[in-house]
Amino acid sequence: MKQIEKCGIICEYNPFHNGHAYHLKKTKELLGKDVTIACVMSGDFVQRASPAFFDKRLRAQAAVEAGADCVLELPFLYATNGAARFSYGAMKILSHITNIKWLSFGVEGDVSIDLLNSIVEVQINEGVKLKENLSRFLKEGNSFALAKARATACEFDDEAGILDILNKPNNVLAIEYLIAIQRLKLDITPLLIKRTDGGYNSLELKPPFASASAIRRLIDGSLPFDNFVPKFVSDNFKNMQVDFKLFDGLARLSLLNYNGDNIALKKLRESAQKHKDLDAIILNVKTKNMTYASLKRLILHVMCDVTYDLCDYTGEFFTKLLFMKKSFAKHLGDFSSNILISSDDEKRVFECTKNEAVAIYKTDTSASNIYSVISRQNSKRYFDKVF
Helix, strand or coil: CCCCCEEEEEECCCCHHHHHHHHHHHHHHHCCCEEEEEEEEECCCCCCEEECCCCCHHHHHHHHHHCEEEEECCCHHHHCCCCCHHHHHHHHHCCCCCCCEEEEEECCCCCHHHHHHHHHHHHHHHHHHHHHHHHHHHHHHCCHHHHHHHHHHHCCCCCHHHHHHHCCCCHHHHHHHHHHHHHCCCCCCEEEEEECCCCCCCCCCECCCCCCHHHHHHCHHHHHHHHHHHHHHHHHHHHCCCHHHHHHHHHHHCCCCCCCHHHHHHHHHHHCCCCCCCCHHHHCCCCCCCCCHHHHHHHCCCHHHCCHHHCCCCCCCCCCEEEEEHHHHHHHHHEECCECCCHHHHHHHHCCHHHHHHHHHHHHHHHHHHHHHHHHCCHHHHCCCCC
């Protein structure tokens, strides 16, 4: 059978909205209707170390309804990590799909591929000046992400302009995608799509577009959000409600039961003994060096038995096919054996000689179990049907 050319998209779709549908449509317009789109999507938990607002299968199905051909799950370990690990894990998955030719991603502002590549070159080379400035900015109390952005900007004449680019989350991810492509030595061409809303963290509401952050705020306030998402999403939302308070309670319980030696987790445990609310627990411990996001991520990793060493793993691992078009079934041979499709494939995981790959799979099933509790679903949901 003739191999079909494919384009990868790395995403969270938390929730899937009209901007995402636009991205898929624009990608097809630029590459041609015959291109196949393979999405790599965060599963039960997302990068902000929170449960996904919508179930992963619903989000994957929404993507397929809007034009994607298949959606693969980014394992919990990578989905709930920083931009570099998030991007590396996703690109590693795409590297195991035959004939991936492009990577389509959103950018914010007037950003060119040449400019992004210049930033990538600076960050990959890690020159003496970059290292010195990074150390200086860290000592001044900046978070690692901000210190890295400021140190990078110092390498350019338009320091303020570069810093502005690096302050936008989509652009930071774009740079990490390009770094991962280089490190994995992939022959993949980037395709930049400019965002149509106010940006990743924008709370602006201008139908038909709004950011996922703005839509989540509407959902939190029990306000209508139908104007900003495809009908499929709004029609199915009530079937997939997540109990965030229950998750917070489980997170606090994991801290109260913690008996390890990690200093940050010990402080969080002490805070959990004094405070009932998860936000209050974290804010009581938060410092310039221990950010809110990093502490929340640390709690979530403890809940799913993620170790520090596992986070640095760069070898092979397994991932799950979440959903696909029925017509794509004939192309499943384009996937490597690392991609799991049904419960019959689980045997292959436990026959694997790489302990880290098995551990990553176990963190995925742990995350699935937690999500099944907070969304009141069957615990066997990990291997849901793929179409």
